[in-house]
Structure formats: structure tokens, C-alpha cells
Amino acid sequence: MNPQFIADGLVAGAMIGLGAIGVTLTYSILRFSNFAHGEFISWGAYATLLTAGLIGYLAPSSNEGYGPFSVGWGVLVAGLIAMVLTGLLAVLLDRLLFRRLRRKGASITVVMASFGASMALRALLEFLFTSSPRYFSRDLQIAVPVVPGIRVTPDQMALLGMTVTLALAVHLILTQTHMGRSMRAVSENPALARVLGIDIDHVIHITWLLGGALACASGVMLGLVVQIRPYMGFDMLLPLFASAILGGIGSVPGAIIGALVVGVSEAATVQLIGAEWRAAVAFLLLIAVLLIRPSGLFGKRV
Amino acid sequence: MKTTVLRVENLVAGYEPGLPILNGASIHVNAGEIATVLGPNGAGKSTLIKAIAGLVPKVSGQVCLGDRDITDVPAHRMIGNGLAFVPQTENVFATMTVDDNLRLAAGVMRSKSALVRVDELYGFFPDLARQRRLLAGRLSGGQRQMLAVARALIVSPTVLMLDEPSAGLSPKLVEIVFQKLLEIRATGISILLVEQNVRAALGIADRATIMVEGRNAHEGAAATLADDPIVASLYLGASKARLPATEARP
Ligand SMILES: Nc1ncnc2c1ncn2[C@@H]1O[C@H](COP(=O)(O)OP(=O)(O)OP(=O)(O)O)[C@@H](O)[C@H]1O
Ligand SMILES: [Mg+2]
Numbered sequence: 001m002n003p004q005f006i007a008d009g010l011v012a013g014a015m016i017g018l019g020a021i022g023v024t025l026t027y028s029i030l031r032f033s034n035f036a037h038g039e040f041i042s043w044g045a046y047a048t049l050l051t052a053g054l055i056g057y058l059a060p061s062s063n064e065g066y067g068p069f070s071v072g073w074g075v076l077v078a079g080l081i082a083m084v085l086t087g088l089l090a091v092l093l094d095r096l097l098f099r100r101l102r103r104k105g106a107s108i109t110v111v112m113a114s115f116g117a118s119m120a121l122r123a124l125l126e127f128l129f130t131s132s133p134r135y136f137s138r139d140l141q142i143a144v145p146v147v148p149g150i151r152v153t154p155d156q157m158a159l160l161g162m163t164v165t166l167a168l169a170v171h172l173i174l175t176q177t178h179m180g181r182s183m184r185a186v187s188e189n190p191a192l193a194r195v196l197g198i199d200i201d202h203v204i205h206i207t208w209l210l211g212g213a214l215a216c217a218s219g220v221m222l223g224l225v226v227q228i229r230p231y232m233g234f235d236m237l238l239p240l241f242a243s244a245i246l247g248g249i250g251s252v253p254g255a256i257i258g259a260l261v262v263g264v265s266e267a268a269t270v271q272l273i274g275a276e277w278r279a280a281v282a283f284l285l286l287i288a289v290l291l292i293r294p295s296g297l298f299g300k301r302v
Numbered sequence: 303m304k305t306t307v308l309r310v311e312n313l314v315a316g317y318e319p320g321l322p323i324l325n326g327a328s329i330h331v332n333a334g335e336i337a338t339v340l341g342p343n344g345a346g347k348s349t350l351i352k353a354i355a356g357l358v359p360k361v362s363g364q365v366c367l368g369d370r371d372i373t374d375v376p377a378h379r380m381i382g383n384g385l386a387f388v389p390q391t392e393n394v395f396a397t398m399t400v401d402d403n404l405r406l407a408a409g410v411m412r413s414k415s416a417l418v419r420v421d422e423l424y425g426f427f428p429d430l431a432r433q434r435r436l437l438a439g440r441l442s443g444g445q446r447q448m449l450a451v452a453r454a455l456i457v458s459p460t461v462l463m464l465d466e467p468s469a470g471l472s473p474k475l476v477e478i479v480f481q482k483l484l485e486i487r488a489t490g491i492s493i494l495l496v497e498q499n500v501r502a503a504l505g506i507a508d509r510a511t512i513m514v515e516g517r518n519a520h521e522g523a524a525a526t527l528a529d530d531p532i533v534a535s536l537y538l539g540a541s542k543a544r545l546p547a548t549e550a551r552p
Contacts, residue, residue: 178406178409181402181406181409182406182409184397184398185406188395188397188398189392191357191377191389192392192393192394193378194356194357194376194378195355195357195377195378195381195387196378196381196406196407196453197378197379197380197381197382197410197457198378198410199378200378
């Protein structure tokens, strides 16, 4: 078979991975499956589109493709701003909705509320931007061969590099900083964390901020290599959860590796069987993990 | 006259509204002493210490640390006020290394001196220094207890509260842990010790309070309580002695 599927799978896996980190973090700290996480991907992409448009209005040259890439520095700066905005959106959603329900107890209510929030956020995007797709750039990119049989576009290479950088940054935050240690502590034993003087509400805010920002980065990448549309994040939901669970919920390296497995399996399936089977792959992997090894590849507890 | 560093008055508290576990508990800890709270299973000792720490909702009553009212201070601010707490179970982060457990506590203080304190404590607990890279979950019971105590000391508290540090330890280990508590007292830190192990606790404590059904039933100097018939009936006798909660005070 043509080895191209490996490159395509890794690129898809990188985008899934950034989203899956957020899923795994919110799950391990709040014990909550957030089905609205996909919307942060979509909202992040649209926020970047709008911000890039604004920057392009102020500095027209910002939108010209930089070097071999299809977009200019405007999208990069817009993406960074939108990461903050999406993080704040996640914090806001928690303050307005999830936190209130969490305090009332029943965790299933919070999960259902995330379904509702997901629908509302998506409908709002459709209302604001219609369902027709948007693009950061219409430039066609020429894929260059990296190894025999595998071609990658400059955009895709940049995205892979950024994913590695972001994943490493999150890993360093979690293992080397006080906030990271606090997050791991809250995830293991919230009551003991409070006894030690850790402000749980603060830790929860940072978790949402981080998860939202990474989802935005994932959305920008998806927008660059595919397109921007209101359903883009929702369609990622199954791969996101499959990756987080495959990697072992709570594990950041696990989420990335899980995502790469899902991405490459999807690409292989598309090549071997047909594109209409892509969506089934994440689902089958999810079922297989839950049956064979529910704690995932790197999971400590379920 | 001795100064009181921790004073709890008429505390009513419980896990669920309308179901108080503590029914007016009053205890105090004097500066530089080890005060112990004893009582049968389910008497509410852990609930008392958790309520003081801000982990169990209080209905009424007052908790003062020095002359500060800390009744309504949230749990995560207690450390900043000088009150440290070692819970009865799950008192270390098992998935983190010994070193990360201590650094976590030091990080809360947001000062360089806290990190110096980590090294000081390694000096005070040499066993932990040797195992700093080990996951806390892999420590033996005694070392785990030592880690929990060391972590509570990072912040140099005025009062250290411990919930059954002897639980699950062999008599020899209990002796080692309690010896450490005496050394800690010698550094000027006052201790509130909740215990089931009556003999060991009375052996190191200056003063003891006995709790029954959510209130303190009996109080006295540790040395005299050790020979007290009421204590004997509670802990050594066969009958389920019930103390009249109010009259029993000497
Ligand atoms: N988390 C909880 N939620 C509801 N009730 C609880 C909880 N923890 C303890 N209780 C109840 O509170 C009462 C007092 O328990 P507590 O743990 O304070 O007793 P204790 O004196 O510490 O006992 P032990 O010596 O066994 O540790 C018991 O009836 C117990 O069932
Ligand atoms: Mg107890």
C-alpha cells in the first residue's frame, strides 16, 4: 500500500491530539466528559478567522503567504489571540453553566448540559456565519516529497512542528511548574489538595484556559488543511474521546499517542477500504479499548 | 498563664444538612503542647479535625487560631493562617514523587525560603531524602506517614493537626513516628493529635480530651487520664460505657 497514509494520518492525529489533551485534562480534574469540547475547536477557528480579517484590514500585507506557507503572519498572530479568547470562552462556559451544576451534585446533569451547550454553541456559529465553508487561504500548496512515497505540504510540516511544541509545553507545565503539580494533585485527591493550600477554583480555571486554547490551535490547523465550518469541531468529537480513552484518560502523552493511532488508522482505512468508513474507525477503536483495556495505554485509573 | 493557640468552642458540624455529627465540641491546644483527642470508633474525632480544617461544613460554634477567628476561612487558606493538617487516610499524593509532594506544599508559599525548607526537612527526615525520586504510593506505611508529616511542616505552621498517624503501623513504627512528634513539639510547634492508640497517645501528650458521640466527655492531664477508671471503662472494659456528656468533666 501507498505509504502516504502515514503522513496524512500523522497530520490528522496532530489536530485530534491537541483537542484530546483538553478532553483528558477536564476529565481528570473535573471527572466530567465535556461533549462541548468540539465547539471550542470550531469557535477557535472562527475567532482566528475574524481576528485575522481585522489584522488584514489594519496591515494588508499580513495576509500574504509567508515563504512557502499558504498564510502570513496575520493568521499566526490571530491564532495566538484566538487561543486566549477560546480559553476565556471555556472559562465563561464553566462559570455560567458547569460550575453551578457541579455544585448541585449529580454529574450526569453536567454531561447532559455539555450536550446542550454544544448544540447551542454550534447553532450560534451557523446563525452568525451560515453553514457554507470558509478558508484562511485559497492558495493551492504543492506537496513536497520528504521520503520516497510520502509527500507533505509546507503547511502540514509547520502544523506538525507546532503540535510537537504545544504538546511539549503542556507536558513541561504539568511536570515542572507549581500549577502543573497542583493540577495533578487536584486530579488525584481534591480534598488533600485543599488541605495543602491549593485553590481548586483557580486550578479549574487554568485547566479550562489551557484546554480551550489547545482546542483553538487544533481548529486553526483543521481550518488550514481542510476548511472552516460550524460542524468541524463536532465531527471531531468521536476521535477526541477515542484518543483520550485509548491513551488512558488523564495522561497528556497518552492523548497525543492515542490521537496519532486514531489518525493513522483513519487514513489507512480511507486508503484500504474507502473514505465512507473513516468515521467508523474511531468508534471501533473506542469499543475495542473499552472491552480490552479500559484504562487505556497509559492510564492509571478509569 | 499558658496561651491558647487553637480554641474550638461549641462546634456543631456535619456532612449533610440537619444531620450534625458534632454536637457542640469544645477543645483547645496550648502553646508548645501536644493535645490529644481520644474516643471510640465513630465518635466524630475525624469529623472534628476536618471541620477545624474547613473540610466539613460548620453549623455553629467558633474556631480561633491565636486571636484570629478562622471559623469561616476556606480550607485552602488554613495553611496561610498557620494551621496544617495531616488527614487520616490518603494523606499523600500517591502518583507523585516524594520530592513533588514536598515541592507542591512549598510552591503554595510562593517564596524562595519554602524551597530551602524542603532541604531542611530532608535533613529532619533522612529516610525521605534517600527516597525523594520514589513515587509516594510505593512508600511503606511508616514512610508515607513521615512524608505526610514532613509536607505539613514545610509551611512552618503554628499548629499541626494529625488524624491517627499510628493507624496501620507496627508498634515499633508507632514509636518512631511519635518520637518525631516530640521532636516537632520541641521546635515550638503545637500539636493536636487525634488517636485510637490510647496508650501511645497518652504517652506523649500533655493533655487529653475524650470524645463520645460528637462532644467532649472528659478532659484532663494526659498523665492522670492514663490511670482514670472512665478511660479504662471506655477502652479497656468490655461494656459499652456511655458517659454522661456534661457531668463527666472534672
Ligand atoms: N464523608 C462522610 N459523609 C457522611 N457521614 C460521614 C462521613 N464520614 C464520617 N461520617 C460519619 O460521621 C460519624 C463520625 O465519623 P468520624 O470519622 O468522625 O469518626 P472517628 O471518631 O474519626 O472514627 P474512627 O476512630 O473510626 O476514625 C460516623 O457516624 C460516620 O459514619
Ligand atoms: Mg477517624
